[in-house]
Amino acid sequence: MFARRLAGHLARGLVMILVVTTVSFFVIRSVPGDPMAARYEKLVEQGMSPGAAQRAVEVLYGFAPTGGLWQQYVDYMSGLLRLDLGQSLLVPGVSVSTVLFSAAKWTVLPVLAGTLLSFLIGVVMGVYAAIRRSGRLGDILAISGSLLHGVPQYVLALLLGAVFTTLLPILPTSGTADIMFEPGFNAGYIGSLIEYATLPVLTYALASYGGWILAMKSSVVTVLGDDFILAAELRGIKRGIVFRYVARNAILPLFTILALSLGMLFGGAIFIERIFNYPGLGLMLIDGINNRDYALMGGAFLLITAAIIVANIVADLFYTVIDPRVRSGEGAA
Amino acid sequence: MITGKNITKTFRQRGGVLAGREVRALRGVDFAIEKGGAASFIGESGCGKTTLGRIIAGLETHDSGEITIDGTPMSPLKPRHREPYFRRIQLIHQDPYSALNPTRTIHQTLNAPLVLRARQTGRPRSWVDERAEELLALVGLDPAYVLPRYPHQLSGGMRQRVVIARALTVDPDMLVADEAVSMIDVSLRLGILALLKDLRERLGVSVLFITHDVATARYIGDDGELYVIYRGQVVERGHVETIISAPVHPYTQSLLSAIPVLHGLEQPGEQRVVPTEALDESHHDAGCLFARRCPFRTERCESELPVLGHGEGTPQEHACLHPERRSVVATPIGRG
Amino acid sequence: GSTGDKPAASGGSGGSGGGLYTTIDGLKPGLDVNGPINPWNPKGNAFVGLNAMRIAWSKNHMTDPNQFYPGIAESWEIAPDNSSITLHLHPDNKWSDGKPVTAEDVKFSIALAYTQGSTAFAIDPGAAGAASEVEVVDDKTVKITQDMDNPSVTFVRGVMDSYIVPQHVWSSVLTADFWDKLKAARGEGAEAEKAREEITALSEKVLAFAPPKDVSAGPFTLERMNPSEALLVKNKNFYNAANVGPDQVKLLNYTGNEQIWNYLIAGKLDNAPFTAVPADVMKRISSTPGNGVIKGYSPVSLGMAFNQAKKPYDNVHVRRGLAYLINRDEITKIASPEGGTPALTTTGIHQKPAAEWLGADLATLEPYKLDAAKAEEEFKKAGLKKDGGKWTLPDGTPWKFTVNVPAPFSDWISGAKAITSQLTEAGIDAEVVTTADYPLYLKEIAEGKYDVGFWLIALGPAPYNIYQRLYGASNGWSILGGKIKHAEPGKNGNWMGGPETIEVDGAKVNPGELTAKLNSASGDEQKKIIGQLAKAANQDLPVVQLWDYVNTQFVNTNRFSGFPENDSDLLRQPSGVWIQLGMVKKQ
């Protein structure tokens, strides 16, 4: 059963990736502007003579895809089959996958941390808001949740940035870690990593916290209204155990959302990365676009899309595993 | 006049985990309902009553078999051409709460089909309002009170009446009432049943009544026919009173025995039949579908599938290899 | 609470106790951990002056491009006719792995430079200023000869700008027969063509080559990096190691100017190259203890270029009218208060070298001082009409002035917005049009999809480079095989669409031809040409010069001293060069 489901998902996912890759390929190739002209201008501005700049730029042509659009497409797709995403133009001679993965690390870690942090806090506060839903505190929690949920990430990022760099400059607003620390598992380096990631993580956590509190609140309210909770109470089940009943049932649907939002995280942090100059995928994508690095753009799209698709699959399968109703099939009817 | 021959329906789960699982909801059901007639389908939960009702009302398609409405077989017709026939068969939902649109007033709810009707029959607009009031009065409601209200402002019984009035807007030949009273308060149930009966008598609408409570089936009309369905198969068919007083199929007997006895007013039937097991739809046996649960089964029952037919000496048709009349029905004290 | 001083305490690696010098690589916006340690790679992690060494460092003299500080070469002799240059390497210079830097290394690096087509080492026959021969005289001496068929005054500069890398690390990139191939490529015919192709094909390989570890002849080697910072440590084998002040150099990455501002405010940077800074930020930067500013010449100006193929900008009076109408002082104050000085006039040259090149003549040029009356006069001459306070074109349609700028350049946007505000106040319906990014902007103006757009001009110090921006490819002139050609407006990248000849002092001149001549002319001839071109630009106004950039560098003297003075000729070299020359000292 599980294997069949998985196979179906994978097949559909592959088709999806194929289509999305194709669409993004043509969209990306239709971006006007010549990467070489831009680089030429830069070199000239840096004082290189026009002729030398011209020749230097020509070298880069070697890294740009050649042939007609259709040929490029065929090349690109056949490259994909070999898991080859092509060469970066931005960093000539380096494969797109290398660039992607080194950037992805810096998106995944903070966003993952932010999401999990906000998930934990949001879930707890959501339970609280649900229990206190008729009181003032519940109202405040819910409205602040909606507000945080509604406010775009960049507003939060800018606000936090303004507070922590202009008003009380205590946190670094760009970079990943102090280079003076030897990377590795040592307190200094890890402390530095945390220090540098604080603002992005905090922003991401704040931005997603609202969603969790809302989702958890409504989920808990639903479960609290379910008969089996009252039934458990009427059987004299201990409060702690009843609370676990509520929590487990309420959190179950949230795991799906969690999986999905983890899928979205690859593409989700452009603003935050731009504002805090955190060198993740978002910043890389902007760089790729600005430099017309088609292969890099395509790779980023593919990675983001694949992450979403995988997250969807995982969410579904995860649900199959943890929810006994789906596991044995009734819930799917 | 609507007849069905050998209607079958199998549900196949598509997609999801259950993909491939089959439920044989109907296994070759025959029926015939006269114009102005009444028929009741009874049976346990999940035995296919609703499915049959929906097929008859044209809301569901069947797999094989033939439905004939007023002599016209439906299967050769394109879905579009079937509609006018099925329009004349209206389904009354079990749940009057969901059967009415909560965002529309009763006036709006009745108006829409009436306007259509007026257009079809070339009647003037003014007829619509008149007709709405007329129909509400017919189902025993005060139009002035009901019309401007939203469904949530009405009681369950009133809602069910509105549902019936709405079904009447298209002048149907037949009403299919699927558990139409099971969600209505006890004290009001009889009112709805009486209304259905009244409509039969006054408008000549035939009524197909679906229930798992045999007692209510009587109230649609004493000339009604009763179909006892078990796992998609009709196991006993005949006149209501005949079957109640002299059921021969052990399943029918189980159903009748299950009706609570009003101790003090009634005394229980002497030969009450209790099935030996609970219903298990997934079970596939070669023989009689009821055999596993039947207290009277023989070896023959496990291999031979009985078909519906007239047994010797019984006025009703039945599908039992060992038909035997048992007195299972409670009798009022003092009448014997 | 910033991280600036923490690492020393908590101990990084490398020789601590020595100074840690913190700076930004202005030539390379964006460090990239994936980049190879390869000076030719645009994202390579070879940092000029630190672990990427050139033969020598240009002084960026205002008029003479051929003045240098020593780099790999300790000294050099330039033939009086510029036909050759002989390099003498430092006798005791070694690579960071202990091997000596030899003339063979230089020759090998020049071979690599050929694949990259650098100015002096172009393989295409007939390229101006290309080397014809590279000769290893002895272990520490190399002689490079220019192909005098098509000489260039910047030949020497082209040679000196070459990067030198260790042959023993890079040897795998080239085959032994490279020089034979090069010889073949110099010729004509199919064989030469094939050889050229083969060499060009090598370019990718060279660009992508990633040495496993940094072997440098510079003062530092790359120790490690992360996406935001790079750490370099002192190369003990560097010839001038004794005088290298800092033990470590930390390079900070930046993607936006605001990052540099924050670093500066926090006092984290010992040196930062030029960045546009808003006035208030400047105030905060200055208030940080130890922070200081060195200002010097930056051979760039910002011009507002017209598309002369479009009406009414084809009319010189319209352009002049606009020049009179635009308040350059105000615009500079709004857009680039720290990084620019309002252009005093429009010559196509930055004000400072203009004074050197033109001398007293500069004063004779029209300064286009703010003068609404003159502007009106000029507009009327062009047949424009003022109708109810609004200017209309001669045919009566309203004049809609749109100025294009790329969206990411916020100082340009502010400037453009200020221009439109001024023009609107003067009755011209004016609007800023932005383009999503710079490549798109370049593409769009190249396609002539603009009326007026911002354009960098006066890129010195070589005079050809200066005027190439006004009378080069973008205005229709290109040099092919030593021949000058002019393309019609709107064709072959001619988006300025100026006239092929301009009347200056009663004589018709072809500014494109004059500009091309600057490449090989020298001395007085150059001066004369520049005088003509300046006049042409001043009269004909293909652009209105808005402001001249100032090379505003930031230094912090808390930890180090010995930075260049204002107007120093080293200011355009990165601080790595200052360090290796032994200027920067620990406090």
Place this chain on the structure above:
Amino acid sequence: MSVTPEKKAPGVRVSGLSVVYRTQAGELPAISGIDLDLVPGTITGVVGESGSGKSTLALSLLNAVQPPGRISAGSVEIDGLGDVVKLRGEELRKARGRHIGYVFQAAQNSLNPLKTVGKQLLDLGRSHDVADLRGLVREAKDLLGRMGMDGARVLDSHQHELSGGMRQRVGIMLALVLNAHLVVLDEPTTALDMITQATILRIVREVHEERGLTTLVITHDLGVVAEVADRLAVMYGGQVVEQGPTMEVLSAPRHPYTQGLLQAIPRLVGDIDEARALPGRPPTLGTIPVRGCVFRDRCVLRMDVCETEKPPVVSFGTSIALCHAVEAAGRDGRAGSPRAGEIQEVVGAQGATGVHEVRGEQS
């Protein structure tokens, strides 16, 4: 925990119990001043239409009325526990489950969907500090077995793997497994079909007798009560309008509501024309009359006094009815009560035809 249940069925005395719900229109009573005695060792059935306050009453027995409701007055004395209304916190929790078993109205959904029945059983045991959890499981299997199910399999199942009837039985098992002797079943058979209903009712009866319980069965179906209950209480509009031994009440209903209800039940035998619906519709929280008799709007025997005065308690041996008319009839010296037939005559005299009668529903 002893496996053989001792016979110690408690008596329950509900007196003056009122429950109010807070609504937009203020606090409205769902139950007002109910007196009800549960005789130890009997099954008491409570019937009443939707909204008559049955579930509220049932929950009150466990002091478990859910907000926005609260018990506003009265007491529920249970032998061995005292006044449940006064119990709080842990005491109350321990009383629930161990002393009072509750079988939920929608037993279908009374199990945690994520846990197997067995695990929930263990939760129950732990909550009540049962030392011998194995014993508990044995007891549960035993109970399930007696209800006709494979105990081991059921304990291993999730809720969704059980049919409606099975879930209901599991609910009963969980209510009884801790040896509670007061069991409250709220609509134990609603939404089940006839055959399953009959099975459940039989099980209720059997278990009741075997374990010596005091049982309260709540239902809207008079038939169900008639089938299982020894005693019967009829609720209407938040009041018990009539109560007494089942046989007695059914054979000689005194309150006009009980009579009407009896008549409205479709029967398998007998003249179908004799049966008819009650006019009007059952009251809801907002429409329950505050003064006078709650049933008067639908009552065929309405008198002026019904508008203003609370109906008096009229008792006949072990039965009582709350009705002015019954009292009046008693005063008039009529024998005991008006018999059903007589009421029919009254109705008939008013000339109610089917249609008109139902039209009265909206009044």
Place this chain on the structure above:
Amino acid sequence: MTAPVIAAGGGRAALRRNFWRGVWRVLKRKPSRMVGMVIVLGFAFMGAFGPMFYPDPLPRDTAALYAPPSWAHPFGTDFEGTDVLSLLVTGSRYVLLTALVTAVITVVLGAAIGLFAGFRRGRWDTVLMRITDMKLTIPGLPLLLVLSTIWKFTSAFEMGLVLGLLGWGGVARAVRSQTLSLRERGFIEAARGLGLSTTHIIGRELLPSMAPFIAMNMLIAVTGAVYAQVGLFFLGVLPFEANNWGVMLNLAVFGGGAMSSPAALPYLMAPLLAILLLTLGIVLVVDAMDEIFNPRLREE
């Protein structure tokens, strides 16, 4: 029952009156909703009439660049010395108009596709939902970034069109599942059984039932659109417009150094606060949606 009897025929106007009275009641029930409504209406007013209160072009004072807040300039001035508040107000029209266009397109398209798919089911459903999935899988913001280089969104309508075209996926998915569940509800089935036209069923039966949902999505789409366009302007990939909120953010941060020096902070704060306030208003109003459209909750 003594409720007033309303004449059956002439009930339409009365119904509408009742509706508004109900809305009023719903708003009155919680003061926060009132506040939300006032905020939302305030923004609508600002967008519609705000620009009329200011001269065009806005006056500038080049002697006061990045002036701190004062009575004359509550939010200070911008890089050119223009009053930030006036920029904010005059800029609201474009922002809100785009948002409105986006919201309308998003909701109309999403609802139409969702309804069609859910109502038709079968092959159409499969195809449409696959497309929707695909749409939802393609990352929106990166795509917008790329699109902004291809297409210049000069007018509010173009911008709205693009955002709308990119945004309908979620609504379609949700409307479809709502449709599927409503479809199984008795009243839809009954309407089909009565032979009522599909238009009637969708327009009169389905849509009103989904009204709160759709209205909510509409409001959310409004905020979403504001965020998306302001964000794009902030990143600087869209055409320049001095009084656009996003451009204000961009210039404040990347030009004015709002993240480095407090001088440009008011210039940054003004659009931020506007966005926060708009969000707050919409959040508070959304809270009332369910009750407004549900006759039962409305009248309670």
